[in-house]
Amino acid sequence: MAEIQALILYCSLFISLFFEVFLLITYLEVREELDLEDKHLGKNIREFPTVTIIVPCFNEERTVGDTIRSLLDLDYPKEKLSIIAVDDGSTDGTRRELASFESRHQISVLSKKNGGKHTALNLALEKVESELVGCLDADSFVDSDALRKIVPFFDDASIMAVTPSIKVFEPQSVLQYLQKIEYSWGIFLRRMLSSLGALYVTPGPFSIFRVRVFRELGGYAHGHQTEDLEIALRMQKHRYKIVNSYGAHVYTVAPKSLGALYRQRVRWTYGFLNNAIDYRGMFFNKKYGHIGIFILPIATSSIFSTLFIFGNTLWNNLNGAVDALVKFQTVGFNWHSSLPSFDWFFFNTGVLPILATGVVMLTLIILYLSIKMAEGKVRFSRGIFYYLALYIFIVPLWLTKAVFNTIFRRQINWR
């Protein structure tokens, strides 16, 4: 049993190291590309395509006004940009908030019975007449140059969708600061996946598509409550190219409390696992390139290896705590023998701790690059502290629940 456990740990660490090395090699390959994007993207657009942004809302009275105002403030020709806000049967003041924008000629407001985000998006898609279409969740806001930094990618006729970089909007709580760093890691990861042609999610906040994607592949599906993941996988399955514009910044209101964060992440992880099951034919299929051969399998296995490594560490620490308790009960506390020894002999120099140190060091390097990419510079902030100190302890909470719900086929709720 112990041998099997050690074997799984070695395999998990090998895969984690391999993935991190793979990402760093990719980063070295695209570094110059990133510099060019920084300098030139969005500056000399010859022709602005027509764009429609759909804002699906369900009980978003507090944020939807700012969301729409941020769209109206976009640095983009007004006649080329239209907005469709869809009230998906809200029970709060969302409808009233939307009504205040109805006089603007750029904005149309639709209302329907509550049916879920995908139904709101599909209703709006029926009305879209532009070349490009995107979605902006009603709790997110865009930088004024975000669209200008997305549109040039569509000069390449093979590109079917462009995703932005998502940042946390004005963090206030510990968990929001923590998520700010986590989103920086997401910005790095998405940009690297973009270079590999392996993006497997087109996030709700401001992913822009060619309208023909929906005309050819159909509208949004329920997608186990993660319609943005499902459409991306459907596009990848049909070999539609998705890229990321890391310079296009979108801000989202991150969950403030642990409960809200937990529910959101259970939904995301559950959605990923169940969509991965639906699209299992892509796994290890070289026809789909990096996403099939490497990214989808490793994204799935990382959920289980994280749980295994966490469970193992927790078990070892619990055993250590029980031993310490037995020792305390037996001989009481003694400064001389109860404190850890600083004799190097008693430092664990086994292969696993050395490998784990290697994984942590590479993680810190990637974290440094991620923050530099997201913020432009790196300085030690409270977010980094919260991220390093807390993240590892909260992730297993939602991973466990999502895996449990998937195995026992339990449905999850949006909120």
Added chain:
Amino acid sequence: MINPKKYIVAFTITAVIFGTAIYVSNLLGQKKLEDVRAIENRVALDILSSETQFALLEETSCRDIAPGFLSKELGSIGERLTYAENQTEFNTNDLEYLKRSYFLLEIKDYLLMKRLTEKCGIKPTFILYFYSTEDACEECQRTGYVLTALRDKYPDLRVYSFDYHFDLGAIDTLVSIYKVKLDLPALIINGLTYYGFYSVEDLETMVPALKELAARAKALEKTATSTLTD
């Protein structure tokens, strides 16, 4: 469509990191065992020196046997070997060899200690302790804590611990001399065998010489303090 070169490069780098981790871990493990071996060599020399000194002083008074006559490092080897047993980075054969040497050194030290107490008529300040690593023995773990705490409290107390199941003739002989049953942990104090768990306080009562050791340590401390004050 996929360029395998990148996968090969990433795999090679990962394999090199893995290989380095295994190499470094083995190297450090070896270094640790060499440390234990070095201590064992020092203890062996100490014992040889003590035996020689004892033989030379056979005809003279016990007063000539200075404090620190016996090696102080046996406990340190024991702690290191106990730690090493629970780790995976050590070569099992090397570890077995070091344990064998350790048990033999303990027995030699014990015999010397026994002769010393008999010759000089002093109260014995040593405990023989038999534990098990094969069966789940929670009381062995607790007894280990008690004996370590006692040794911390009375540095002159000598605890000789033996793995009951270790394949060593000398241990089997000790087991048969003291008729130790497989009802571990077992402690031998003043020729009597005690089974099961005993607290620090119990053992302090069972080994009366410990009180003398404590008094001696207190007196030494007092002398040191007054010297410093003067």
